[in-house]
Amino acid sequence: MAQAADGALSLSLPAKSAIVFPVCVYVYAAFFALLPCVQFTYIHTRPNPLAVVNAQSKTLSKLVRQLKDGCRKDEEPKESTLCGLNPCLKCLQPDILYHLGLDTETTDFPKVFGDVRFVCMGGTPGRMENFAYYLMQEIGLKINAATKLRDMAEGGRRFSMFKVGPVLCASHGMGCPSISILLHELIKTMHHAKCQDPVFIRIGTCGGIGVDPGTVVISSEAVDGRLNPAHEILVQGISVQHASQLDEGLAEEIKSCHDPCTDNHEVIIGRTLCTQDFYEGQARLDGAFCEYTLEAKKTYLEELQNQQVKNIEMESLAFAALTSRANIRSAVVCVAILNRLNGDQIKTPHEVLAKWEKRPQVLVARYIRKILYFNENDSDSEPLEEEECEETPEKTRASQGGAGDTQKAPEVEAE
Ligand SMILES: O=P(O)(O)O[C@H]1O[C@H](CO)[C@@H](O)[C@H]1O
Numbered sequence: 001m002a003q004a005a006d007g008a009l010s011l012s013l014p015a016k017s018a019i020v021f022p023v024c025v026y027v028y029a030a031f032f033a034l035l036p037c038v039q040f041t042y043i044h045t046r047p048n049p050l051a052v053v054n055a056q057s058k059t060l061s062k063l064v065r066q067l068k069d070g071c072r073k074d075e076e077p078k079e080s081t082l083c084g085l086n087p088c089l090k091c092l093q094p095d096i097l098y099h100l101g102l103d104t105e106t107t108d109f110p111k112v113f114g115d116v117r118f119v120c121m122g123g124t125p126g127r128m129e130n131f132a133y134y135l136m137q138e139i140g141l142k143i144n145a146a147t148k149l150r151d152m153a154e155g156g157r158r159f160s161m162f163k164v165g166p167v168l169c170a171s172h173g174m175g176c177p178s179i180s181i182l183l184h185e186l187i188k189t190m191h192h193a194k195c196q197d198p199v200f201i202r203i204g205t206c207g208g209i210g211v212d213p214g215t216v217v218i219s220s221e222a223v224d225g226r227l228n229p230a231h232e233i234l235v236q237g238i239s240v241q242h243a244s245q246l247d248e249g250l251a252e253e254i255k256s257c258h259d260p261c262t263d264n265h266e267v268i269i270g271r272t273l274c275t276q277d278f279y280e281g282q283a284r285l286d287g288a289f290c291e292y293t294l295e296a297k298k299t300y301l302e303e304l305q306n307q308q309v310k311n312i313e314m315e316s317l318a319f320a321a322l323t324s325r326a327n328i329r330s331a332v333v334c335v336a337i338l339n340r341l342n343g344d345q346i347k348t349p350h351e352v353l354a355k356w357e358k359r360p361q362v363l364v365a366r367y368i369r370k371i372l373y374f375n376e377n378d379s380d381s382e383p384l385e386e387e388e389c390e391e392t393p394e395k396t397r398a399s400q401g402g403a404g405d406t407q408k409a410p411e412v413e414a415e
């Protein structure tokens with residue numbers, strides 16, 4: 001043994017060989033002895049990579065074909081899967097969706113919207129446009145770099161709406177009245193287009209109750225200011241209440257796309273308080289008017305916390321009620337931008353808020369990608385015959401993706 005100049009101990013060459021050689025032999029022997037176990041574990045715990053590549057390839061080809069040609073007539077089902085809709089809809093010829101600037105006479109709904117499987121909604125046009133571009137990248141669809149996504153609701157001059165393959169991304173404004181109008185027209189869109197089992201997801205921001213700012217809260221149910229799980233509307237002067245439950249299974253599925261190893265924040269499921277206003281409705285002390293004390297506010301927020309309310313926002317009641325009336329699975333995924341137990345004003349810098357605002361988008365994009373490319377129960381994902389699939393490095397890379405990973409789906413130029 002010799003002492004190196006820097007003080008570290010080192011071995012002479014013959015001494016090294018005497019030790020290193022037997023160690024190498026041992027390691028190689030152990031490796032080959034264990035190889036069958038390793039292979040067995042791999043084969044039985046991971047899906048067959050070729051089958052996954054094939055399934056993705058098939059799904060992607062279908063998405064690209066639909067992007068180019070619209071939905072083919074021979075694929076069109078007779079009716080949408082939505083339930084409980086207005087029986088008079090069939091008498092409206094055409095049906096004018098005023099706020100979307102669309103009508104059934106000038107737009108071929110089955111052709112344009114028949115492939116929609118996900119409808120994502122959020123407050124602002126900018127958020128939803130960004131989300132549409134982000135999704136495009138995440139699900140592997142590309143448009144020509146010089147082309148912009150078209151705002152399909154531009155004609156209505158109220159909301160924005162972008163379509164990325166099977167995903168519609170629409171802005172809903174603030175509050176239940178605004179989102180209700182959009183939902184009526186989007187649900188009719190799904191109906192006229194004969195969509196099958198569309199999933200609706202709201203991606204938003206909220207005030208947290210006892211949760212760290214930056215936490216993503218997925219709503220288990222929406223409740224009003226009295227903690228009543230119903231959306232109340234006045235119909236011809238009479239109060240009507242519609243239950244505001246959300247799909248528990250969907251909430252769990254979305255939560256399972258959280259990757260605690262790479263995501264630097266928590267994702268939780270909890271009750272959501274939906275209010276009619278940002279200031280007095282949410283017991284803030286910083287509105288133009290305030291007729292209660294700090295003590296009363298504290299007592300109310302603590303009571304919310306005791307009742308498992310995790311966040312406050314302004315659309316979930318109408319969103320939950322209208323989607324469940326139509327038999328649509330839906331979820332509300334919001335990032336908390338402050339902890340209301342610590343204050344009212346939003347002091348977090350804009351750059352940080354912008355990063356937080358992406359968190360629900362990332363989670364929901366992973367969920368959508370998982371359903372599109374990794375869903376074993378989906379007939380679209382059935383493996384192709386081997387010769388039908390051309391395996392490329394891009395596709396192989398995507399085949400290794402999973403619920404929580406950050407790898408991208410294969411990219412295909414769609415025009
Ligand atoms: O999801 P976003 O649009 O951020 O919604 C939340 O932010 C708005 C208030 O600032 C309300 O509409 C509330 O629900």
Ligand SMILES: O=c1cc[nH]c(=O)[nH]1
Nearest residue numbers: 205206207312313314
């Ligand atoms: O406190 C908040 C933050 C975002 N959105 C709300 O409705 N309330």
